[in-house]
Amino acid sequence: MLFDRVRPSLHLAAAKPVLASLLLFFQVTPHPEASPQHFRYERTIRLPTSVTPLVGETCAVLDASVFTHASPSLKDLRIYARNTEAGRPEIPYAITLSEPLQQDTDDARILNLGTRSGHIVFDLAMPSRPYTAVALDLDAHDFIATAEVSGSQQLSAPQPTSLGSFTLFDLASQHLSHSTSLPLSESSFPYLHIDLSLAPAPGTSGTAASLNRPEIVKSASVPPSREAQTLYTTLQQTSAVIQRGRESVATFQVPARVPIERIAFTLAPGYKGSFSRAVRLEARVIPGKNPDPTVDSAPEDDTPPSAETSTGTILSVHKLEAGREIAQEDLAIPTAIGANMQHFAELQVAIDNGDDTPLPIASVQLQMRQRRICFDATVATNQPLQLFYGDSTLEAPIYDYAKLFKPSATPLIATLAPEASNPTYTPRTDTRPFTERHPELLWIVLLAVVCILALTAFRSAKKLPR
Template identity: 35%
Template sequence: MKMVLSAFVVALSIAALGYEAGIPYFARLRNLTVSAPDRQNYVVVDPDIWKFSRNDLADLRIYDRQSQVPYALIKQSGGSSNQETTAKILNLGSVGGHTEFDLDVGGLQEYERVRLEIDAKNFINGTQVQGRRNSNDRSGSNLGSSTLYDFTAEGLGSNFVLKFPTSSFPYLHVRLSPGILPSQIKHAFVSSFSETKAAWSAAGECKPSTGGPKETLFECSRFDGVPLERLAFDVPANTINFNRTVVISEKQGNEMGRGSIRRVQLNRAGQSVVSEDLTLELYGRPGNSVKVAIQNGDDKPLPIEHVRALSFERRIYLDPDGKTSLQLYYGDAELGSPAYDYAKFFQPSPNAGVAQFGLPEANPQFTGRPDERPWSERHQGVLWAAMVAAVALLGALAVRGMKGSSASK
C-alpha cells in the first residue's frame, strides 16, 4: 500500500511540474536559416509542423546547439474594433426635396463612420457628409459621399453606413438624395473603426463533386493537423448580382454551419453600388474533410473557379542575436508550452526579416521519452497477481482460524 501511495504522489508531482524539453525527445527537426541576423525574424508554420506537433503547437522549441532560443508564436488573425456612440440628431428636415440633418458628435475625439437607422426598404441613395465646427454653420469641410442602399426585393443585402476620412469635427452635416423622408431617419451612431489585415495559408484542397439538382458541391480535405478556419470562393469578375446560401457539413452529413456569398454591382438613377463578400469563416475543428454546398435555387449555377481552404497564418518570431543558423525541434506530445519573457513582452517589428526552413526530417538524436508512469501502471500484471495472492492468503488464514476455533470448542 505504501508503495502504491508513493507512486501516486510521484505521478502527481510530475504532472504538476510538467515535462522538461530535451532534444532526444523531439521526433522532427528543421534547420532554420536566418535572413537578417541583426534584427527580429519570423518564419511561418507549415503543414509538416502541423502534422507532427501538438494541436496547440506547444511543443515547438528553437535551439542554438544545446541552448533554447526564446520565441513568440503569433496567430495572424488580424482584427477590427468598432466602438459605436449614439449621436444626437439635430435640425432634421427637408431642403429642396433633400433630407438634411446635423449630428452632435462632440463626445468623440476621432471617428470615421456613421451608421444610420432608416425605416425604408428597396432604395439606393447617394449621401454627402460635411464636417462643421458649429451646429448653425452654413457650410463646412467636404468629407466625401457614400451610397446607402437596401435591395430586399432582390435579396442582395443593404448598407446603412457612411464612411469618410478620420475626422474630429464636433458636428457633422448629412444631406441625402431625394427619396428618403425625414420621418424615416430614426437613429444615428458614430464610430471609430480600426482594422489590421489577417494573413492566410493553405489548409487543404477543395475539389468539385456531384451535388443535388439545385446545388453546386465541393469536397474539401484538410491537411493533417492544419485547422480549417476560412473558405474563399473565386468567382469570375464578370459574374455579378448574386447572393447564394452556402451550407457546410461534415462528411457524414451533419451541418456545421451556413452563410452566404454575394457580389452586387448596380446602377440606378445615376448612382452605383459595388459590394462583395466571397468568404466564409469556420469555427470549431472539423474532421479531415467537409462538404461545401452552394444553394442555387432556381438560378443557374455560379461559375465558381476555385474554393480555397484557408487557415490563419501562424508565425514564429525570434531575435537571432547575430546567429544565421538555428534548429527547430517538434513532435513531443508530452511537452507543454514554454514560458519566455520574450513572448510576454513581444512587439512585432514592421521590418522583421523572413527566415527560411530547410526540408523536414526525422531527428537523428530521437530516443523518445522514458516511461515515467508510476510503477503500478507499468507493472499492472504483477500488481494484480500480488493482490490475488494476498486475497488468497487472507482467505486461507480466515479458514484456518475458523477451523481452530471449532476444534477448541
C-alpha cells in the same frame, strides 16, 4: 458483524500490499528535457536581410504544417540557434493570434438631424480614433440612396473636407442584400456631415417624399478600422468544384489539429453578377484514419462526433439602378469546425444554387486567423535559427520573454523555410515506469489485493473464538 471482529493487526498486515501498489502506480515521472535530436521536423527561420543590425521583435507566420505535426496547443515548439561555440542555445519566443485592435464597435452621436432641399442632413460626433467606415441604421426598405460625406475639426465648419459620395441601398424586394455602410478612407475628423438623398428602388411603390424623413435615421456606429481587422492565413485552397444536384461542392481533406476559422471564395475574373447563396459546411470525421504515421492518433476512447455542420451566406451585388452603381461583396464565412481540431476530417463546402445557374467559383480557401511566432532578433545576430517540433513528450515551455511580451505594431518579418524531416532525429527511449507502460497491470494488482484481503479476513474469522 463478522469483519468487525477481525484483529487490527491483521488488517494492517493485509493493507500493506495495497499501500505498496498505490506507491508503485503513482510514481511521478519527470518531464523530459527538450533536445534538437528528438524533434521529427525542422524549419529554417529566414531572418530579414534588409535590416542591419537585427534589433527588436521579429515574427514569422505559422502555417498548417506546424499545426499538423506539432503537439496539441503547439506546446512542443522550440527555437534553437545553429551550432555555435556555446552549443545550441534555446531562444525564447511568444505566439500571437491576430485579432482586431479595437474589440468594440463605437457609437457615433447624431447631431442637428433635419432636412434641406428634400434631403436628410445631419452631423456625427465621431470617436477619438482613426476609422474607415460608418454604419447607418436606417428604418427604410426598397431604396437607393446617395450619401455625400465631409469631415471637419469643428461643427458647421465653413470649408469641410469632402470624403466622397457613396451609394447606399436596400433591395429586399429583389431578394438581394442591403448596404447602409459608408466605406471611407482612413480618417480621424471629430465631426462628419452627411447629406443623404433616398429614392425608391425601381419596381417599388415608394416615393422620395416618404423616404426622405429625418426619423428614418435611427443610429450610427463605427466598426474597427480596416487596418485593425483580423488577418487570415490560407491553409488549403482548391479550384475543383463539382456540381451535385443543385449544389456546387468543394471537398477538402483536413489534417488533425488544424483550426479552420473562415471559408473564403474567389469568383472568376470579370464576373459581376448579383446573387445571394446559402452555403453549408460539413466536417465528417474519418475514424482511425491518420494520413501521417508520425502524428499520434486520437485516443481510442476519445470518440469524435461523426459529423459537424454549419451554415452561412455569400453575396454579391453589382447593379446599375436609377443611374447609380451599386457594388457590394461578402464572399467569406466565419466558422469554427471543432471536428478538425483533434481528428482527421473530410470537409465539404456546398453552395446551394437553387434554380439559378451555378456560380463561376475560381477557388475556395480554408483559412485560419494568423498566428505568428515572435522572438527577440537581437539574440539572433550572426546566428541562423531553426524551428523544431514533433516531440509529443514535451510540455509547453515557460519563458519570461512570453510573460512580458507586448506585440509590436511593426515587427521585423521573418519567414519559415519549407518543412523538412530532422536529419539528426533520434527517438526517445521510453523512460516511463513499467507500470505506466503497462497500465493493465493495475487491474491485475487490485484484483489480487482484493482476493488477498478477502482470504485474510476469512482465515482470521475462522480463528476467532466462538
